[in-house]
Amino acid sequence: MILTVLGAAAGGGVPQWNCACRNCSLARAGDLPRMTQSSVAVSLDGTGWVVLNASPDIRAQLAAPRFAPQGLRGSPVKGVVVTNADVDHIAGLLSLREGTGFDLWASAETHAVLAASPVFGVLSEVVLRRDMTLDEGFNPIPGLTVTPFAVPGKVALFLEAEQGADHRMGGQTVGLEITGGGKRVLYIPGCASLPDWLLDRIEGADVLFFDGTVFHDDEMIREGVGAKTGARMGHVAIGGAGGTLERLSGRRVGRKILIHINNTNPILRPGSPERAAVTAAGWDIALDGMEIAA
Ligand code: MLT
Numbered sequence: 001m002i003l004t005v006l007g008a009a010a011g012g013g014v015p016q017w018n019c020a021c022r023n024c025s026l027a028r029a030g031d032l033p034r035m036t037q038s039s040v041a042v043s044l045d046g047t048g049w050v051v052l053n054a055s056p057d058i059r060a061q062l063a064a065p066r067f068a069p070q071g072l073r074g075s076p077v078k079g080v081v082v083t084n085a086d087v088d089h090i091a092g093l094l095s096l097r098e099g100t101g102f103d104l105w106a107s108a109e110t111h112a113v114l115a116a117s118p119v120f121g122v123l124s125e126v127v128l129r130r131d132m133t134l135d136e137g138f139n140p141i142p143g144l145t146v147t148p149f150a151v152p153g154k155v156a157l158f159l160e161a162e163q164g165a166d167h168r169m170g171g172q173t174v175g176l177e178i179t180g181g182g183k184r185v186l187y188i189p190g191c192a193s194l195p196d197w198l199l200d201r202i203e204g205a206d207v208l209f210f211d212g213t214v215f216h217d218d219e220m221i222r223e224g225v226g227a228k229t230g231a232r233m234g235h236v237a238i239g240g241a242g243g244t245l246e247r248l249s250g251r252r253v254g255r256k257i258l259i260h261i262n263n264t265n266p267i268l269r270p271g272s273p274e275r276a277a278v279t280a281a282g283w284d285i286a287l288d289g290m291e292i293a294a
């Protein structure tokens with residue numbers, strides 16, 4: 001299995017257009033790598049691809065030579081799988097409207113969000129809206145099985161007024177288990193907490209991509225850019241009590257990679273104690289263009 005990180009950042013990217021926090025300023029100055037928004041592409045043989053989440057940056061992400069059409073029109077991207085209805089995971093669908101078919105896999109909850117917004121009607125009828133059912137595997141390309149499962153999360157930001165911002169379990173936030181070529185990969189870009197059952201599900205994976213939004217739960221407040229905690233946004237912190245490093249310590253995982261990294265996150269800065277802590281715990285930090293052969 002080939003996994004390529006199309007976008008390693010959380011919503012906003014690095015630098016975020018309206019942000020001059022430490023990391024965004026460093027990236028603007030060329031002193032930190034720029035990162036586009038949250039997406040991974042998966043293939044078995046490099047000919048057909050499945051894109052996990054359609055980021056607002058997808059047009060640029062799919063401009064890479066490996067995604068070039070084979071003929072006059074077409075794409076090696078055969079499917080798009082969406083893990084929630086956050087803007088950073090669905091807005092890119094609007095850039096895939098030019099009449100080439102693919103399967104759009106999403107939960108009933110996420111399909112309902114897309115159906116309720118007339119702007120997604122621009123997607124051509126050759127884009128097949130396919131339901132993914134929790135805990136049932138499907139084959140977006142031959143030989144690759146994707147099984148969605150509910151993880152703790154909340155509804156998308158734009159639904160909070162209507163539905164509340166509490167953490168809940170269901171089709172609104174899913175993780176993906178991807179198997180093929182004898183390997184098992186987990187992609188969980190958004191997750192509000194790490195209960196024991198989820199640690200058990202992760203155990204033994206060959207590759208884990210996990211929610212790296214914030215290191216400190218109060219990081220946006222510390223950086224002076226916002227009032228929300230990671231928990232309030234539905235993202236478990238990497239550090240601290242009950243955080244990802246602590247919860248996954250001692251669990252057997254082939255390769256652990258933090259992804260969906262917010263621009264406030266100190267792990268992006270070389271020499272930060274937070275970066276040293278994640279590295280010491282055996283985690284990698286995703287970067288745009290990172291490629292993993294599982
Ligand atoms: C998130 O991951 O928390 C969301 O992408 C936030 C947002 O929609 O701005």
Ligand code: MN
Binds near residue numbers: 010011038086260
């Ligand atoms: Mn996000």
Ligand code: ZN
Binds near residue numbers: 016019020024025263
């Ligand atoms: Zn910033």
